[in-house]
Each structure stands twice: as C-alpha cells, then as structure tokens.
Amino acid sequence: MDNVAVVVDDIEAAIAFFTELGMELEGEAQIEGVWADRTVGLDGVRSAIAMMRTPDGHGKLELTKFHTPAAITAGPSAPPPNTLGLHRVMFAVDDIDDTIARLRRHGAELLGEVAQYENTYRLCNLRGPAGIIVALAERIG
Missing domain, CATH: 3.10.180.10 (2,3-Dihydroxybiphenyl 1,2-Dioxygenase, domain 1)
Incomplete structure (x- = not known):
C-alpha cells in the first residue's frame, strides 16, 4: 500500500x-x-x-x-463507527492520554472513552479533521 x-x-x-x-x-x-x-x-x-x-x-x-469541483458530503457529516466503507485510521502512540489532550487542542472529540483490551492495549476513537475517525492504541503489555 x-x-x-x-x-x-x-x-x-x-x-x-x-x-x-x-x-x-x-x-x-x-x-x-x-x-x-x-x-x-x-x-x-x-x-x-x-x-x-x-x-x-x-x-x-x-x-x-x-x-x-467542491467536496460534497455523502450522508451524515459525522458518520457513526459502523458506517460501511473506509472506517478509520489507527495510530500507535506511546501515551494515549497525552495524545488525546494534544489532539483536543486541534478540535478532536473523543468518541466513547479510553478502554483497555486485556493487558495489552489502551484504545480509543476520536473524531478528527473532516469528521473522520482516528483510533489510537497504546501498548501496555
């Protein structure tokens, strides 16, 4: 890719x-x-x-x-996470809490909350530029 x-x-x-x-x-x-x-x-x-x-x-x-031609919006301007098509982009980060705080200064909105998957990751989804969903993953285990 x-x-x-x-x-x-x-x-x-x-x-x-x-x-x-x-x-x-x-x-x-x-x-x-x-x-x-x-x-x-x-x-x-x-x-x-x-x-x-x-x-x-x-x-x-x-x-x-x-x-x-000008960009158009197909469907809701902030589609929910279960919308068909390209869903999100995920980034590995060292400190998820710090990253969320920094991205909020750029208009990011947390969807749901930070959740822990077993003893391996802390994960979350944010709404980013143009309404896209950006996921963050902090490896903890």
Whole structure:
C-alpha cells in the first residue's frame, strides 16, 4: 500500500492535526489538468494535496482539499463507527492520554472513552479533521 487519502475542508488544520500525531509533512502540491480529471473521474479538478509520512517512513496519508469541483458530503457529516466503507485510521502512540489532550487542542472529540483490551492495549476513537475517525492504541503489555 502506498497511501490512504482523506478529503478535508481545511488542509492547514488537518496538517497540524496529523503533525501533532507525529506524522511529518513530506510535501505539498497543487493538482489540476486533464490527467487529474482522468485519474479522479471528475471534470475540472483543482485540488491541493499534502502528503504526510509516518516517522518510520512506511505509511503515508494524503490530505486533499478540493477547490473544484467542491467536496460534497455523502450522508451524515459525522458518520457513526459502523458506517460501511473506509472506517478509520489507527495510530500507535506511546501515551494515549497525552495524545488525546494534544489532539483536543486541534478540535478532536473523543468518541466513547479510553478502554483497555486485556493487558495489552489502551484504545480509543476520536473524531478528527473532516469528521473522520482516528483510533489510537497504546501498548501496555
């Protein structure tokens, strides 16, 4: 897998959010032209992208802000965790409580609560940029 793309309405806020999670901004670009239209399957594509890289360099998240055509919301703006389709992105963290506190400063909202799975993990789900669900996992065992 090369990357997972997330369409956002505020790319700078999304960059700040994922940087707070420890990701690094690899690069930014403006995307437009016939090749973009053909690739995406839309006419008149003009978008900004930011490629975020995990610290180990193995995972990437592409943040995309569509200027034209404008992004649309399909269904509820904050779909519940049992919605069909791409569900969430999970990040391993060293300190889940500290990470939650830092992400709240970027608008994250905790869904449910932090729960412990056996003696192995502390886990939670947060609502992040553009309403996506971001899961956190802290290994404890």
